[in-house]
Amino acid sequence: MFSRYKKPTEKARPAANRAAPAAAPEAAPATAPVAAAPKIQRAAMAPKRTQVAAQAAPEDKEKKRKNKLAEVKVELHKALLDNLNLAALETASDNDLKSEIVAISAEALEELGVVLNKEERATLHQDLFDEVTGLGPLEPLLKDDDVNDILVNGPKQIFVERAGKLSLSDITFKDEKHLLRIIDKIVSAVGRRVDESTPYVDARLQDGSRFNAMVPPIAVDGSLVSIRKFKKEKLGVDDLVKFGAFTEEMAAYLQAAVSCRLNIIVSGGTGSGKTTTLNALSSFIDNDERILTIEDTAELQLQQTHVGRMESRPANVEGKGAVSQRDCLKNALRMRPDRIIVGETRGEEVIDMLQAMNTGHDGSMTTIHANSARDGVSRLENMIAMAGIEMPLKAVRSQIASAVNVIVQASRLQDGSRRMVSITEITGMEGEVISMQEIFRYERLGLAADGKIIGRFNATGVRSAYSDRFKSWGYNLPASIFEPIAAQ
Numbered sequence: 288m289f290s291r292y293k294k295p296t297e298k299a300r301p302a303a304n305r306a307a308p309a310a311a312p313e314a315a316p317a318t319a320p321v322a323a324a325p326k327i328q329r330a331a332m333a334p335k336r337t338q339v340a341a342q343a344a345p346e347d348k349e350k351k352r353k354n355k356l357a358e359v360k361v362e363l364h365k366a367l368l369d370n371l372n373l374a375a376l377e378t379a380s381d382n383d384l385k386s387e388i389v390a391i392s393a394e395a396l397e398e399l400g401v402v403l404n405k406e407e408r409a410t411l412h413q414d415l416f417d418e419v420t421g422l423g424p425l426e427p428l429l430k431d432d433d434v435n436d437i438l439v440n441g442p443k444q445i446f447v448e449r450a451g452k453l454s455l456s457d458i459t460f461k462d463e464k465h466l467l468r469i470i471d472k473i474v475s476a477v478g479r480r481v482d483e484s485t486p487y488v489d490a491r492l493q494d495g496s497r498f499n500a501m502v503p504p505i506a507v508d509g510s511l512v513s514i515r516k517f518k519k520e521k522l523g524v525d526d527l528v529k530f531g532a533f534t535e536e537m538a539a540y541l542q543a544a545v546s547c548r549l550n551i552i553v554s555g556g557t558g559s560g561k562t563t564t565l566n567a568l569s570s571f572i573d574n575d576e577r578i579l580t581i582e583d584t585a586e587l588q589l590q591q592t593h594v595g596r597m598e599s600r601p602a603n604v605e606g607k608g609a610v611s612q613r614d615c616l617k618n619a620l621r622m623r624p625d626r627i628i629v630g631e632t633r634g635e636e637v638i639d640m641l642q643a644m645n646t647g648h649d650g651s652m653t654t655i656h657a658n659s660a661r662d663g664v665s666r667l668e669n670m671i672a673m674a675g676i677e678m679p680l681k682a683v684r685s686q687i688a689s690a691v692n693v694i695v696q697a698s699r700l701q702d703g704s705r706r707m708v709s710i711t712e713i714t715g716m717e718g719e720v721i722s723m724q725e726i727f728r729y730e731r732l733g734l735a736a737d738g739k740i741i742g743r744f745n746a747t748g749v750r751s752a753y754s755d756r757f758k759s760w761g762y763n764l765p766a767s768i769f770e771p772i773a774a775q
């Protein structure tokens with residue numbers, strides 16, 4: 288009956304015919320369908336429950352029914368994946384597809400002897416539809432606003448990050464082929480390709496999420512995927528203060544620093560909140576300034592009206608057409624920017640970034656991958672050396688010292704919280720060494736019983752080297768914000 292979309296070589300019967308639904312529990316996670324994740328989990332737990340509660344209470348009936356529904360979904364997903372020519376289905380119209388799905392599930396339900404009410408049928412159809420048109424098992428995770436990152440290690444392991452903590456989800460792909468099909472779907476939608484000859488890809492999804500995939504044989508145990516989900520509402524300064532990422536006092540200092548056009552680098556480890564911090568800091572920029580942003584994957588969401596966004600591009604399959612961040616940056620300097628924001632400085636563009644900071648584009652900002660302010664400076668030195676610039680170390684350092692004013696260190700602590708653990712100013716050179724002074728820091732005081740870190744932000748007592756500049760620009764920061772709270 289669904290001949291148009293049937294795989295030519297395979298049986299037309301849904302898998303439901305071949306596998307008894309009662310055998311589904313262990314198989315459930317393996318074929319976990321789209322929005323059915325929590326129900327699948329219940330299905331997996333079903334055998335245990337029936338053993339424990341021998342005489343099922345009446346309210347268990349509803350649970351059993353739900354389990355049954357989850358099993359049916361698993362079977363139908365299998366039927367769909369096993370028997371349909373998914374490539375052909377993808378070109379079908381939504382309506383065709385929906386009626387096809389309705390037809391398949393009606394047949395399978397009849398064979399399984401399962402009667403569903405209207406609502407259950409609608410959910411089931413939507414799940415199946417998601418599988419074909421959406422990103423299969425990834426769909427519920429993409430829709431879940433609490434999930435920040437999705438990390439796939441082969442078809443049977445999907446980790447998710449919620450509130451800074453990584454945990455293994457019970458969602459899985461059917462097999463590597465299923466996972467590869469979803470990866471292929473994602474990358475082809477954004478005009479990219481990934482296969483044995485180009486086994487990895489970095490892309491921005493249509494919804495703005497950042498996507499990276501690496502497929503076998505480079506990925507040894509199955510494809511590796513990481514997705515940093517796009518947040519419609521980026522965290523602003525107020526949110527970050529509320530979440531304890533930094534204090535009002537630190538925010539006041541940062542506002543003065545941004546407004547007085549200090550050059551700022553946000554340093555931090557992977558997923559420590561660098562981009563979020565950069566985005567929040569950019570909100571302090573005046574609305575009448577012309578801002579140009581350069582990123583490998585456009586993530587920043589600036590609120591100002593006068594913003595030009597650029598995104599670098601890798602070479603195509605023939606090895607042509609690459610536009611690097613450095614190319615964008617060089618071009619940006621000809622576009623009369625007031626400020627330049629580079630999403631992450633990670634290579635040869637460092638030279639142009641420092642030069643821009645030194646030559647009239649003060650107030651520029653970027654992020655780097657480093658574990659402390661001092662480490663951040665070393666990273667900059669290394670990047671310059673690796674860009675093939677032959678300059679004596681002292682000259683490199685003085686270039687950095689005069690370009691960078693403030694380094695903000697972001698960190699994801701072991702309890703999952705993300706905090707601005709340090710704000711450090713670069714004050715110049717002493718001999719061959721770049722001199723720095725820390726203005727604010729996060730002090731760890733202990734560990735609560737629930738694993739949460741007990742700590743507080745504190746000023747170091749050092750007066751900002753830019754106090755006069757702040758004052759002359761009209762930012763009269765009270766001296767008290769630089770005074771440390773005495774240790775208790």
Ligand SMILES: Nc1ncnc2c1ncn2[C@@H]1O[C@H](COP(=O)(O)OP(=O)(O)OP(=O)(O)O)[C@@H](O)[C@H]1O
Nearest residue numbers: 435518530532556557558559560561562563564705
């Ligand atoms: N202070 C915070 N509180 C709660 N969530 C946060 C905080 N800062 C960042 N996040 C969330 O953490 C995730 C990672 O943040 P972000 O993308 O800014 O990190 P990053 O350091 O730029 O990561 P990468 O190294 O991968 O570029 C995002 O989903 C973001 O919304």
Ligand SMILES: [Mg+2]
Nearest residue numbers: 561562563631
């Ligand atoms: Mg980032």
